[in-house]
Structures are given as C-alpha cells and as structure tokens.
Amino acid sequence: DWYRIMENLSTLARMARAAEIILIWATQKPTMDAKGGIDPQISAQITYRAALALSTSGESRVVFGEDATERGWHAHDLPMPGVAMLRSGPKAAPHPISTRAFSPADVIALPDRPVWQRSAKAPAPVPAPASEPLRLVKDAAPAAAVPQDLTDNQKAVLQAAIDGTSTNAAIAKATGINPGSVTRAVDALVKRGLLAKDGTTIRTEVAA
DSSP states (O other), X not given: OHHHHHHHHHHHHHHHTTTTOOOOOOOSOTTOSTTSSSOHHHHTTOOOEXXXXXXXXXXXXXXXXXXXXXXXXOGGGOOSTTEEEEEOSTTOXXXXXXXXXXXXXXXXXXXXXXXXXXXXXXXXXXXXXXXXXXXSSOOOOOGGGSOTTSOHHHHHHHHHHHTTOOSHHHHHHHHOOOHHHHHHXXXXXXXHTSEEEETTEEEEOSOO
C-alpha cells in the first residue's frame, strides 16, 4: 500500500548516497503529501532542486526549503512557461533558467508513435517526415515582433497567443498568471493593436 511504498522509498533515500544510487523525486503538486510536502527523510537527501512555475509561496518553500522566500527562491513568480529555477545547494543564488516548452499546438503536431508496452523487443521508432523535421520548441518570433516596453504579464500573454493559445482561460493555465491579470493584460494588448478578440477567441496581430 501507499505507506509501505513510502517507507521503502525513505529507506532507499537514506542509503542512496552511500550506495551511489541517484534518486529523483518528481511531483506535480508538492503540497499534496499527507505531511504537507515532500517526506522529510527524503527531502533531506535531495541536493539539486528544480521547479517550473508554482502556484503559491508555500509550494516554493516545500521544493526549495524553508528559507526559500527569504532568499529569493520565488518559483511562484516565474513569468511564463519555459522558465524554471534550479537550486544546486544551500548557498546557491536564485536565478531563473530557460527550459524547453511545448505549447498545445506543438504537442498536437508531434508525429504518431506506437503506444509504449512492455515487450522483449521495443517497437521501432517512427521517424518524423523528412520534409517537416520535428522541432522541440516553436521557432522564436522576430525580436521586433514583441515590443520591449510591455509589462512581464503582457509579454507572457502575448507569447502565449503567438504559441497558439486562444482564450483567456487557456492563457491563464499556460502562463500561470491569475485570470484577472490575464484579462487586464489582454485588454491592454487589444488597445495596442497586438491582439484581436472575436467573442472569447483571441488571435495575435503580431507576425510570428
């Protein structure tokens, strides 16, 4: 059961360093554990900590430690998808890093592959069409396409629209920005002529 699994993982975490075992702990919601975060016996053994945009400062503290807020590890304030934070030790200075980011359109465009299944022989991978090579990230828009005088929220919303996100709710989910701030950013971008709205559908007026 769950508790037995956690006990075994805790034992493994305590032994991992001496046994030269690399332990990776990954979670989508770091505060969902029954104890309010990562098991303390496991957390004490984790040296490198990384996070994409988190929802609250409490989640930042769970991932980066109790001193996260004081020392500037504010993963709950990251501006947009594709930006993360990596803490390599207790004395590391906080700074954002770039990661690969997939928009919904990028995921839909991925080539079909056989569903993974346990077998003696793994299925041969399906290559991407030669005429349309697979891209891990969307080609960046020209630097001049996104005005530099926008606020961080406006830049994030505009980039989400360029990536194919077309409603306020989808932009809020993609960027991690609260819906009210998304609405204000969209309205400001519409006034600037950078976005256009057709009912609830948003389209970008920026050439990507």
